[in-house]
Amino acid sequence: MGVLSPQPRKDINGKQIVPKEILKVATTLQSPALKDQDLPQNAFLWFVKDLPAKKTEIGASVPKGSYQILGYTGVTLLVIPDENLVAVRKFNSFGSPEGYDYLSDVRSFGDTVMNCLQNR
Numbered sequence: 008m009g010v011l012s013p014q015p016r017k018d019i020n021g022k023q024i025v026p027k028e029i030l031k032v033a034t035t036l037q038s039p040a041l042k043d044q045d046l047p048q049n050a051f052l053w054f055v056k057d058l059p060a061k062k063t064e065i066g067a068s069v070p071k072g073s074y075q076i077l078g079y080t081g082v083t084l085l086v087i088p089d090e091n092l093v094a095v096r097k098f099n100s101f102g103s104p105e106g107y108d109y110l111s112d113v114r115s116f117g118d119t120v121m122n123c124l125q126n127r
Contacts, residue, residue: 026030034074034086052076064110066117075117094120 015052036055056065056073065085075085081098096116101107
């Protein structure tokens, strides 16, 4: 894990790069009400931690209001606003070995991040 600045930058040279409205819409729950409440909740390309869901990609110990996006090769970017934290996992791997549990793997990243926060 890397070290994060306690004062994250919201702009570059005083200019907001991505409009705040775009960030809000992109990370706000957009999923329709589903019959299967265990499916993950989504924003625009982001998984959002909102209601409990058994099939979510976000770890159980990650707080509500957090959001996560996944890359094709297993890269994971997790944002935890309550902790003022962004965590990134570089995991460049194509394909999955036999017996690989994708959901367990991506969930464990968020849970590991929360464990590190609790033990700091």
